Amino acid sequence: MNFKDYIRVIHDYPQPGIRFKDITTLLQNGPAYRAAIEAMKAAVEHLEIDVVAGPEARGFVIGAPLAISLGVGFVPVRKPGKLPFETVQASYDLEYGNDSLAIHKDAIKPGQRVLIADDLLATGGTIATTINLIRQLGGEVVGTSFLIELGYLPGREKLGSGFEINSLITY
Ligand SMILES: O=P(O)(O)OC[C@H]1O[C@H](OP(=O)(O)OP(=O)(O)O)[C@H](O)[C@@H]1O
Numbered sequence: 001m002n003f004k005d006y007i008r009v010i011h012d013y014p015q016p017g018i019r020f021k022d023i024t025t026l027l028q029n030g031p032a033y034r035a036a037i038e039a040m041k042a043a044v045e046h047l048e049i050d051v052v053a054g055p056e057a058r059g060f061v062i063g064a065p066l067a068i069s070l071g072v073g074f075v076p077v078r079k080p081g082k083l084p085f086e087t088v089q090a091s092y093d094l095e096y097g098n099d100s101l102a103i104h105k106d107a108i109k110p111g112q113r114v115l116i117a118d119d120l121l122a123t124g125g126t127i128a129t130t131i132n133l134i135r136q137l138g139g140e141v142v143g144t145s146f147l148i149e150l151g152y153l154p155g156r157e158k159l160g161s162g163f164e165i166n167s168l169i170t171y
């Protein structure tokens with residue numbers, strides 16, 4: 001399946017110069033959505049993953065089905081003020097703007113092998129911050145998995161090394 005055919009590119013959203021990759025057109029197509037999750041699973045199932053973590057919001061619609069297909073749990077990494085228990089939190093810059101993310105202190109057990117999943121790797125700020133939070137809790141990041149990677153931005157470099165970086169579609 002050519003997954004790129006299911007992504008809608010919107011020019012100058014949310015600001016001039018940005019080519020926004022809209023995944024809603026893939027999500028609304030059951031066979032394409034399922035095939036994308038299965039392809040992402042096939043790329044990471046050798047990693048002996050204990051848990052999948054995904055950042056709010058689009059990381060949920062990729063990370064949660066991926067976790068179910070791998071037979072492991074899912075940890076939501078959320079925008080501030082949303083998680084009810086004690087958290088660790090960090091701020092970061094985006095392709096447009098900036099934001100913060102938080103994770104429950106007991107969400108990851110020391111030594112757990114964590115796969116981070118998201119819809120899209122752009123500057124890498126979101127996932128570099130997620131990696132930082134998971135490592136603060138003693139988790140071992142063994143892989144990162146994306147539906148889309150923007151190859152024209154230095155996201156990979158920002159993530160660092162020591163784990164796999166997988167993406168299904170590259171622009
Ligand atoms: O690599 P980066 O430059 O960090 O950008 C990628 C992130 O940006 C988008 O999320 P966004 O923060 O727009 O939130 P959303 O999922 O709630 O739409 C996207 O879903 C990734 O998480």
Ligand SMILES: Nc1ncnc2[nH]cnc12
Nearest residue numbers: 019020021022095120122
């Ligand atoms: N170009 C882009 N398209 C969709 N989501 C994004 N998140 C950050 N950059 C993006």
